[in-house]
Amino acid sequence: MLTIEQLEEQLNDFSPSIRRDALIQLSQQAARGEIPLPDPRPEVNIHFHSFFSFNSGGWSPSRIAWEARKYGLEVAGIVDFDVLEGMEEFLEAGDLLALKTVVGLETRVFVPEYADKVINSPNEPGIHYFMAQGCWRQGSGVRGQGSEGTLQNMRRTARDRNLQVTERVNEYLGDVVLDWERDVLPLTPSGNATERHLLLAYDRKAREVHGERAPAFWAGILGLSETEARALMSDTAAFHENMRSKLIKFGGVGYVPPASGSFPTLEEAVRIIRSIGALPVTTWLDGTSEGERDMMANLDLFTSKGVVGMNIIPDRNWNIASPEEKAVKLAKLREAVEAARAFDLPLSVGTEMNRPGQPFVDNFAAPELADYVDEFVRGAQFYYGHSLLARWADFGYFSEGAEAAFEDDRHAKNRFFAEIGAAARPSRELYERLRERAGSWEPHGLAESLPVPPS
Numbered sequence: 001m002l003t004i005e006q007l008e009e010q011l012n013d014f015s016p017s018i019r020r021d022a023l024i025q026l027s028q029q030a031a032r033g034e035i036p037l038p039d040p041r042p043e044v045n046i047h048f049h050s051f052f053s054f055n056s057g058g059w060s061p062s063r064i065a066w067e068a069r070k071y072g073l074e075v076a077g078i079v080d081f082d083v084l085e086g087m088e089e090f091l092e093a094g095d096l097l098a099l100k101t102v103v104g105l106e107t108r109v110f111v112p113e114y115a116d117k118v119i120n121s122p123n124e125p126g127i128h129y130f131m132a133q134g135c136w137r138q139g140s141g142v143r144g145q146g147s148e149g150t151l152q153n154m155r156r157t158a159r160d161r162n163l164q165v166t167e168r169v170n171e172y173l174g175d176v177v178l179d180w181e182r183d184v185l186p187l188t189p190s191g192n193a194t195e196r197h198l199l200l201a202y203d204r205k206a207r208e209v210h211g212e213r214a215p216a217f218w219a220g221i222l223g224l225s226e227t228e229a230r231a232l233m234s235d236t237a238a239f240h241e242n243m244r245s246k247l248i249k250f251g252g253v254g255y256v257p258p259a260s261g262s263f264p265t266l267e268e269a270v271r272i273i274r275s276i277g278a279l280p281v282t283t284w285l286d287g288t289s290e291g292e293r294d295m296m297a298n299l300d301l302f303t304s305k306g307v308v309g310m311n312i313i314p315d316r317n318w319n320i321a322s323p324e325e326k327a328v329k330l331a332k333l334r335e336a337v338e339a340a341r342a343f344d345l346p347l348s349v350g351t352e353m354n355r356p357g358q359p360f361v362d363n364f365a366a367p368e369l370a371d372y373v374d375e376f377v378r379g380a381q382f383y384y385g386h387s388l389l390a391r392w393a394d395f396g397y398f399s400e401g402a403e404a405a406f407e408d409d410r411h412a413k414n415r416f417f418a419e420i421g422a423a424a425r426p427s428r429e430l431y432e433r434l435r436e437r438a439g440s441w442e443p444h445g446l447a448e449s450l451p452v453p454p455s
Contacts, residue, residue, distance in 0.1 A: 004035060011063035012051065014189040016089065019062045026066060027096050037097075038072035042373070044380035045361045046077025046102050046133075047313065047350020050090070051189060053080035053106075054196040056237075056356045060189075061086035065093035065101065073361065075380035075421070077350065079104035079131065082154040084138050085190045091136065091391070098426045100384045104281070104348070105132040107154050109269045110262075113301055119291030120283060123250035127258055129285075130269055131311050132278040133348050134386045134397070151272070155192060157263070161256050162193055169202070169247050169254035173221065176206045195248050196354060199240040202247070222246050237356035270306040277396050279386060281309040281348055286317055287332030295339035303343050308397070308410070309379070310340045311348040315359060318368040330368060337372050344411050346418065347372075347379035378418050385421030392434035401439075 002010070002025070010022035029035045045068070050061045059067070061078055068076035076099060078090050087103045094101030108121060109130045121127040138151070163180060170177045178184055178201050180193075187197045210217045219229035222242055232239045247254050264272065270280045282302045285292060292298060299310070317333045320326040340347055351358050364373050390396025397417060406413035424430060 004029070008063065008066065011066055012058050012060050019060055019089070023062045023066060023093055023096060030097075035070075037069055040074040040100075041072045042377050043071075043073055043361050043364045044075045044377055045073060045350040046075055046104070046348055046380045046383060047079045047311065047352055048077065049352055049354040050078045050080055050086045052083055052086040052192055054188075054194045054354045056353055056358065059353070061090035062093045065090055065097055065099055067360065069097040069099045071360065073099070074377060075100040075102065075384045077102035077104060077133075077348075077380070077383070079106050079133075079350070079352075081106050081192070081194060082151075082158050083190065083192050084135055084151070085192065087135055087138070091387075094426060095428075095431070100381075100388075100421070100424075100426055102133065102380070102383045102387045103135045105135055105151075105278075106130070106283070107132075107269070108258075108263045109266045110258075110264070111266045111301075114291045117291040118289045119298075120285035120289065122289075124258060127263065128266070128291075129283045130266070131281040131283055131348070132273040132276070133281040133309055133311070134383045134390070135276060135278040136387055136391045136396070137276055154264070159191075159193070161262070162195065162198060164256045165195070165248055165254040166198060168256070169198070172247070172253040173202070173206075176202060176209050176217070178202065178205055195244060196240070198248065199243050202243065203236075203240065218243075241355070266302075266305050274306070274398055277390055277398065279309055279383070279397055280305075280307050281311050282307045282345075283311040284336050286329055287336055288328070292332075292336075295336050296342065299339050299343045299345065303345070308345065309348055309383070310336075310345045312336065313352060314349055314362050314369060314372070314376070315351055318366065319363070334371075337375065341375075344414055346382040346414055347375050348383060349376045349379065378422075381421030382414060382418040383421070385417035385419070385424070388424055388426075389417070389420060389434070392431045392438070394438045 004026070007022045007026050010018050013019055026035065030037050048064045049055050050064055051058055064078055065076060078086055080086055082105070084103065084105055090103055091101055107130055109128050110126050111119065111128050112126070114128070115126040118125050119128045121129060166178055166180060183201045183205060184193045184197055185191055187193065187200060206217055207214045215230040215233055216226050218233065219226045222229060224232065232242060246252055249255060273280045287293065287295065317329045318326065320329055349362065351360065351362055353360070362369065386397045390399065395401050397413070402413065
């Protein structure tokens with residue numbers, strides 16, 4: 001019989017059936033009281049990257065769901081770059097574990113109005129990281145919408161760019177050469193290799209080719225002494241970030257600038273996201289770029305295009321060693337949250353976990369976050385409320401029923417979905433009762449009529 005630790009490791013296997021069997025066994029042990037699972041606490045993380053894009057621990061959607069349930073997150077969510085491969089697995093894992101789950105997709109879009117300004121993609125004017133949050137289906141089901149094809153194009157664009165990066169870096173590194181099929185793709189379960197997979201692959205390849213002389217090799221590449229390189233390599237996160245800066249990002253030897261038409265426009269992305277029943281969500285970096293300096297103007301534009309939420313990664317905006325930088329970032333964080341309040345945009349927050357050293361969940365007890373914690377939790381409950389009703393009651397945020405019920409009253413609409421997300425307790429009974437009510441919702445009194453089993 002496998003130990004709990006062995007089953008947890010199987011949750012990261014590239015075989016879906018092995019992951020599924022391991023999760024079932026763990027859930028059964030928990031049901032028998034052999035693994036204690038706590039009640040949910042007022043903490044959330046709805047921005048975990050899974051191994052379908054890149055997770056620093058190699059965690060699958062099932063592993064993330066299990067760890068979230070074991071910790072006691074109120075709501076957990078995965079967000080992967082350009083793919084929804086982990087969506088069904090994560091939502092089903094949440095159903096099995098009685099965990100509130102949401103799924104997002106992160107990509108990049110072009111914003112014509114900011115064509116000459118950097119927004120949140122450093123050194124790339126007009127390019128903006130953007131999200132679909134509360135995803136629950138992949139196809140639009142609407143002839144001519146083309147969402148599935150566009151999602152495939154997003155993935156293809158990212159793949160083509162990374163192939164170009166690999167070709168340029170291979171040429172620069174000399175004898176440390178990656179073979180895409182042999183060295184890169186085996187690092188990911190679905191072929192969605194990212195920049196971070198490339199960094200891991202180059203790190204491994206250099207050790208394979210140069211062995212104990214790998215620090216000397218990287219010293220020459222990164223412009224360091226061998227002693228500095230050896231020390232840097234002992235900190236994987238710092239080492240890979242240094243590699244990324246030198247080899248891949250703007251100014252690096254492998255940098256590939258965005259080509260015209262590389263990314264969908266903001267308007268196209270909003271249309272695509274709505275066509276799959278998800279919510280268009282803008283993302284905020286740190287408020288220091290020209291495009292983010294005036295967040296009221298920024299959000300005025302984005303909401304006019306159909307954005308209904310905003311994503312923040314809190315840890316990188318307060319957990320900072322430099323007092324001067326921290327003071328600036330904290331002031332910018334306050335400006336961003338206050339702007340989101342002004343535009344009634346529910347917040348989506350999390351820690352990413354796509355780089356070693358990032359915490360499993362934000363420090364909700366940190367004094368620097370005290371003014372925002374309730375909104376962070378409330379935002380996650382909002383996205384869960386939408387996901388729950390979209391999946392089981394045909395009453396998602398943009399459904400005909402919700403549009404008729406709330407018309408232009410976004411404040412009331414947001415409050416309703418947040419209240420649903422807070423009150424609901426995931427269970428098979430709840431899902432069945434929601435199914436029974438699908439299509440029969442009344443425009444008023446929806447929160448009171450939701451069948452919520454006792455917790």
